[in-house]
Amino acid sequence: MTTTRAPMIRLLLLLLVAAACCFSSGSVVAATDSIGLGASVTGNQTLVSAGGIFELGFFSPPGGRTYLGIRYAGIADRTVVWVANRNDPLVSAPGALRLAPDGRLLILDRQNSTVWSSPAPTRRITAGAVARLGDDGNFLLSSDGSGSPQSVAWQSFDYPTDTLLPGMKLGIDFKRRLTRNLTSWNTPNDPSPGQYTFKLVPGGLPEFFLFQGPKKIYASGPFNGAGLTGVPNLRSQDFLFTVVNSPDETYYSYAITNPQLRSRFLMDGTAGVVQRYVWTNGQWSSFWYYPTDPASSGGDFGLLLFLEEEASGQNGAK
Numbered sequence: 001m002t003t004t005r006a007p008m009i010r011l012l013l014l015l016l017v018a019a020a021c022c023f024s025s026g027s028v029v030a031a032t033d034s035i036g037l038g039a040s041v042t043g044n045q046t047l048v049s050a051g052g053i054f055e056l057g058f059f060s061p062p063g064g065r066t067y068l069g070i071r072y073a074g075i076a077d078r079t080v081v082w083v084a085n086r087n088d089p090l091v092s093a094p095g096a097l098r099l100a101p102d103g104r105l106l107i108l109d110r111q112n113s114t115v116w117s118s119p120a121p122t123r124r125i126t127a128g129a130v131a132r133l134g135d136d137g138n139f140l141l142s143s144d145g146s147g148s149p150q151s152v153a154w155q156s157f158d159y160p161t162d163t164l165l166p167g168m169k170l171g172i173d174f175k176r177r178l179t180r181n182l183t184s185w186n187t188p189n190d191p192s193p194g195q196y197t198f199k200l201v202p203g204g205l206p207e208f209f210l211f212q213g214p215k216k217i218y219a220s221g222p223f224n225g226a227g228l229t230g231v232p233n234l235r236s237q238d239f240l241f242t243v244v245n246s247p248d249e250t251y252y253s254y255a256i257t258n259p260q261l262r263s264r265f266l267m268d269g270t271a272g273v274v275q276r277y278v279w280t281n282g283q284w285s286s287f288w289y290y291p292t293d294p295a296s297s298g299g300d301f302g303l304l305l306f307l308e309e310e311a312s313g314q315n316g317a318k
Contacts, residue, residue, distance in 0.1 A: 034132035035099050036145075037125075043094035048073055051135040054081075058095050061189040065089035068097055068107055068116075069191070070137055070156065072262070075279055081137055081163040081264060082156050083191045085116035099131050103141065103153055121153035122176075129153070137165045161191065164254075164265035170208070171200040171244075171251025180251070184269025194269035206243065206250045210274060210291070217272075218291045239263070 033050050041047055046057035055073035059080065060066045067089055070082040084097075085107050092109040100106050100117075103125035107116040123143035130145040139156040140147070157168050162184050164170055172179050184194035197211045205222035221229035223243050240255045256263060262279040268289075276288035 034130045035097075036130050037099055037101055037127065040096045040098045042096040047133045049133045049135045053135045054133055054137045056133045056139060058090075058093070060093065061191070063189060065091060066093040066095055067191055068095070070133070070139060075262070076282060077284060079264070079284065080191070081165060082139075083161050084156075086161055086191045086193065088116045090115055099129070103129055103143070105131060105141065105154070118154050123151060123153040125153065136167050138167070162267045162269070166254055166256045166263065169251040169253050170198070171206070171249065172202055173249040173251075175248040182267035182274070184267045186269065188270060196267055196269050196272055198267050198274050200250060200252070202250065206245050208252065212272065
């Protein structure tokens with residue numbers, strides 16, 4: 001009897017030691033919307049927002065490089081709307097996203113080397129800190145896990161790539177020294193920064209410009225206190241557009257009034273234009289873009305407005 005039980009006891013001890021080693025290197029999670037300190041998202045695991053609208057995980061476009069991104073989860077076309085490491089792709093997959101004890105988000109390669117990290121958090125990190133993916137597409141680090149505005153230590157909305165989602169800001173936060181631009185992908189399969197950028201140029205009245213490299217190819221017209229002069233009649237039943245100009249920050253943002261509507265504002269590097277898309281009839285439809293003639297330095301906003309009003313009717317606006 002003693003001879004039979006001894007190997008079983010040794011096996012049990014080995015299993016306990018192995019489990020302890022696994023937990024000491026950080027717990028691994030999946031099928032949730034958040035990670036806490038020391039937790040990881042690894043390989044094919046993902047975080048999914050509470051309402052199932054967005055998903056965060058690794059993706060590998062043709063070319064053999066791997067990126068961490070946020071994409072739509074609740075539709076057939078799982079379009080990527082944000083990329084963390086667009087300048088620092090993983091070449092040694094699988095990768096892991098980890099929330100480090102100091103509050104930084106780290107992307108680690110197969111050798112456990114850091115490939116990318118978020119900036120140092122702007123709040124004191126507590127043991128209850130959580131990084132959560134929201135139904136708005138924002139990946140937000142809360143210093144105490146409460147999710148309150150006062151606890152925000154870092155968020156992906158402050159670092160847009162090529163896409164502006166509802167609630168994101170395009171412009172400059174002078175107080176926090178944050179610049180939020182849209183920069184196109186290099187190619188449809190390469191999320192590294194491309195040649196087109198849409199951004200606010202400070203100085204005088206606020207004005208947004210589309211650049212191809214260093215060259216300005218489009219101007220929105222300055223903000224006159226009521227709107228952008230180049231877009232005198234910009235309006236929609238489904239959208240609320242906002243331009244804020246204050247000593248602390250200057251930015252453009254938009255909100256969606258129709259809760260059934262999904263929309264994204266894209267700096268399209270293939271066409272060299274800024275486009276607004278809506279999800280309708282099982283696909284993304286472009287209904288708002290400028291400049292309408294990419295070879296021109298001006299914009300035909302009469303056509304822009306017409307397209308936007310037409311799209312409102314096509315997508316169930318009342």
